Amino acid sequence: MCGALRASDSGKKAVLMGWVNRRRDLGNLIFVDLRDRSGVTQVVFNEERDAAIHEKASGLRNEYVIAVTGRVKQRDPNTVNKNIPTGEVELVAEEIRLLNESKQPPFLPGDTALTNEETRLKYRYIDLRRDVMQFNIEMRHKVALAIRNYLAGQGFFEIETPFMTRSTPEGARDYLVPSRVQPGTFYALPQSPQLFKQILMISGFDKYFQIVRCFRDEDLRADRQPEFTQIDLEMSYPQPERVWEVVEGFLAAAFKAAGHDIKVPFPRMDYDEAIRLYGIDKPDLRLPAFADVRDCFTAENLQELAINPNLPVIAIRTPRVGELSRKERDDIKPMFHAKGEAKLFEDFKRVGNKFPAAAAEIAKKAGMDESDLVVLVSGSALAGPQTALPAHRKVTPQELAIYASAGLLRLALAQKYADRHGIFAKTGDPGKDFRFVWVTNFPMFEWDEADKRWNAAHHPFTSPHEEDMPKLETGVELVSDPQSALSAVRALAYDVVLNGTELGSGSIRIHRQDVQRRIFRALGMTEEEARSRFGFFLEALEYGTPPHGGIALGLDRIVMILAGAESLREVIPFPKTARAVDLMVDAPTPVGERQLRELGIVVKK
RNA sequence: GGGGACGUAGUUCAGUUGGUUAGAACGCUGCCCUGUCACGGCAGAGGCCGCGGGUUCGAGUCCCGUCGUCCCCGCCA
Numbered sequence: 297m298c299g300a301l302r303a304s305d306s307g308k309k310a311v312l313m314g315w316v317n318r319r320r321d322l323g324n325l326i327f328v329d330l331r332d333r334s335g336v337t338q339v340v341f342n343e344e345r346d347a348a349i350h351e352k353a354s355g356l357r358n359e360y361v362i363a364v365t366g367r368v369k370q371r372d373p374n375t376v377n378k379n380i381p382t383g384e385v386e387l388v389a390e391e392i393r394l395l396n397e398s399k400q401p402p403f404l405p406g407d408t409a410l411t412n413e414e415t416r417l418k419y420r421y422i423d424l425r426r427d428v429m430q431f432n433i434e435m436r437h438k439v440a441l442a443i444r445n446y447l448a449g450q451g452f453f454e455i456e457t458p459f460m461t462r463s464t465p466e467g468a469r470d471y472l473v474p475s476r477v478q479p480g481t482f483y484a485l486p487q488s489p490q491l492f493k494q495i496l497m498i499s500g501f502d503k504y505f506q507i508v509r510c511f512r513d514e515d516l517r518a519d520r521q522p523e524f525t526q527i528d529l530e531m532s533y534p535q536p537e538r539v540w541e542v543v544e545g546f547l548a549a550a551f552k553a554a555g556h557d558i559k560v561p562f563p564r565m566d567y568d569e570a571i572r573l574y575g576i577d578k579p580d581l582r583l584p585a586f587a588d589v590r591d592c593f594t595a596e597n598l599q600e601l602a603i604n605p606n607l608p609v610i611a612i613r614t615p616r617v618g619e620l621s622r623k624e625r626d627d628i629k630p631m632f633h634a635k636g637e638a639k640l641f642e643d644f645k646r647v648g649n650k651f652p653a654a655a656a657e658i659a660k661k662a663g664m665d666e667s668d669l670v671v672l673v674s675g676s677a678l679a680g681p682q683t684a685l686p687a688h689r690k691v692t693p694q695e696l697a698i699y700a701s702a703g704l705l706r707l708a709l710a711q712k713y714a715d716r717h718g719i720f721a722k723t724g725d726p727g728k729d730f731r732f733v734w735v736t737n738f739p740m741f742e743w744d745e746a747d748k749r750w751n752a753a754h755h756p757f758t759s760p761h762e763e764d765m766p767k768l769e770t771g772v773e774l775v776s777d778p779q780s781a782l783s784a785v786r787a788l789a790y791d792v793v794l795n796g797t798e799l800g801s802g803s804i805r806i807h808r809q810d811v812q813r814r815i816f817r818a819l820g821m822t823e824e825e826a827r828s829r830f831g832f833f834l835e836a837l838e839y840g841t842p843p844h845g846g847i848a849l850g851l852d853r854i855v856m857i858l859a860g861a862e863s864l865r866e867v868i869p870f871p872k873t874a875r876a877v878d879l880m881v882d883a884p885t886p887v888g889e890r891q892l893r894e895l896g897i898v899v900k901k
Numbered sequence: 902g903g904g905g906a907c908g909u910a911g912u913u914c915a916g917u918u919g920g921u922u923a924g925a926a927c928g929c930u931g932c933c934c935u936g937u938c939a940c941g942g943c944a945g946a947g948g949c950c951g952c953g954g955g956u957u958c959g960a961g962u963c964c965c966g967u968c969g970u971c972c973c974c975g976c977c978a
Contacts, residue, residue: 318938318939320936320937320938320939320940320941321934321937321940322934322935322936322937322940322941323933323934323935324934324935325934325935325936325937326937327936327937327938327940329938336938338937338938340936340937342935343935344935357929358928358929371936372936374936375936375937375938377937377938379938380938383938400911400928400929401911401928402911402912403911403912403913403928404912404927404928406939407912407913407927407928408913408927408939409912409913409914409927410913411912411913412907412908412912412913412970412971413970413971414908414969414970414971415911415912417970464978466978467977467978468976468977468978469976469977487977487978488978490978512977513977514976514977515902515975515976515977517972517973517977518971518972518973520977633974751978752978753978754978755978756978757978758978819978863971873969873970873971874970874971874972875969875970877969879970
């Protein structure tokens with residue numbers, strides 16, 4: 297291989313095959329850097345030694361594929377290239393075979409400036425020859441392999457589930473596959489193998505996993521592709537802690553494969569706590585948490601500032617931002633998008649001028665350093681007192697609006713001043729670079745204001761907390777009431793979060809069909825609807841279902857973080873554009889009339 | 902569905918207030934060069950300024966539309 301030769305190989309005969317990465321023609325002396333996935337080796341063609349071969353070498357061009365036979369030679373000390381691992385040797389060519397020519401490529405794998413993504417995606421096979429892409433794809437392989445090995449070692453079976461399955465209109469839009477044999481009917485590609493893996497538990501395969509493609513027909517983002525890969529697993533009889541232990545185990549193995557030693561177990565945090573401290577259910581622990589500084593103000597202060605005394609006042613601290621100009625402080629305002637009654641004091645200094653005592657308290661409570669930026673988010677007094685009683689929920693909807701607005705601003709500020717606080721820069725210390733956290737005890741239901749009904753926050757197969765079952769029972773009578781006890785039902789659901797990215801999401805599932813029916817009912821589904829959508833599953837639950845639970849993690853996102861990439865497209869060999877198009881193969885395309893007729897499909901123009 | 906950025910040579914970019922023949926670097930072609938490694942030197946080729954329309958004596962530049970790529974919101978149980 298082109299990256300393998302070392303000084304210890306000098307004198308040996310070697311055959312190297314690869315691409316011409318670069319040619320340096322000095323006249324009677326030609327150097328060719330020969331590249332394959334393992335690296336680059338310099339090949340020398342000397343006219344004095346062999347005029348015929350030298351003549352052949354002068355015809356070589358970038359990206360030609362050649363085979364060179366020659367003798368490995370230790371380089372003179374003054375000609376060693378310290379920048380590459382093979383820099384101490386070179387191959388003195390004795391024979392060369394041109395395996396294939398290349399047209400002039402639109403860009404070269406060795407180019408320093410990155411070509412625009414449209415061209416890269418169209419000529420993906422050239423783009424993938426670049427070092428970075430070779431590295432990312434290799435790392436993806438190693439990470440997946442480490443996970444497979446770990447889970448297999450823990451007694452998990454990798455079991456395949458169908459790609460052509462049944463459409464379940466819950467959740468994301470399905471990709472549909474028309475049936476030719478039964479015109480007018482469609483398979484759906486799985487959004488996840490959720491029901492199959494639960495049925496595998498019912499079938500007695502008590503530890504299942506799969507590294508599996510999933511499909512969701514939703515709009516794309518830098519971290520969202522229509523087809524993506526999940527590390528999906530399920531086990532029988534687990535407590536949540538057992539699932540977490542397995543995930544921590546394979547993540548440790550995966551990060552090890554990428555060269556990082558992470559610490560397990562990961563810290564854990566209640567959903568409500570995450571909201572109160574970070575304003576989001578996927579907190580980035582690298583950044584400081586909120587401080588609730590309401591009690592730093594006197595009642596008169598709050599009134600003068602038109603702050604609602606019943607709602608939290610949140611101090612967002614962004615470290616080491618330094619002195620801001622008037623304009624810079626003004627620029628913060630448009631970064632704030634108020635939900636509910638949230639309002640912003642972007643200029644902490646002005647608050648300090650008016651209320652020095654309160655400001656001093658706040659600085660202390662928020663752990664503020666001289667150079668830190670602090671902004672305050674509070675509830676507007678204009679909104680009046682709270683309407684909902686917070687009795688059965690730690691965070692009320694009004695509070696959530698404040699926390700969530702503050703959470704988004706916190707991230708926007710951290711992003712904007714990333715260069716100044718330097719927190720996102722890699723330190724090489726996995727304890728600082730990779731801040732994992734389990735977020736647990738999600739609410740079971742979320743109120744859908746548009747449809748005036750409750751939705752499953754995770755998915756409808758998630759088990760509620762045993763101790764919240766009575767609330768489910770009373771709540772299920774009030775399925776169209778946003779104040780219903782359903783809002784207080786907690787789910788045995790958990791997310792694993794890394795640096796503010798949700799890596800995976802799982803739960804302990806419902807294994808009793810009476811509970812499952814009740815959940816469907818709480819979601820506003822009639823008995824008939826539930827049966828027509830999930831009848832096969834409800835039936836399966838009736839035949840001796842063991843308690844079970846599991847989780848699914850996004851492999852692409854894990855590799856993306858490990859690669860330090862800004863987009864999933866950097867870790868997926870053949871990704872799609874924001875409009876879900878594959879620019880290389882040019883898909884999707886219209887199909888012929890005949891193909892459509894066979895499928896019984898008429899396309900509306 | 903909505904908002905924003907971008908589109909000029911094969912590639913990365915520059916292009917002034919609307920004004921003569923649209924530039925640079927890399928790449929490409931040819932010639933020279935025996936220790937280069939992002940080799941160097943000389944010469945040269947290469948442009949539907951995304952596409953369509955409009956304003957104007959005159960448009961790469963201004964306006965409208967459209968297509969494409971990227972980012973964000975909605976959406977993603």
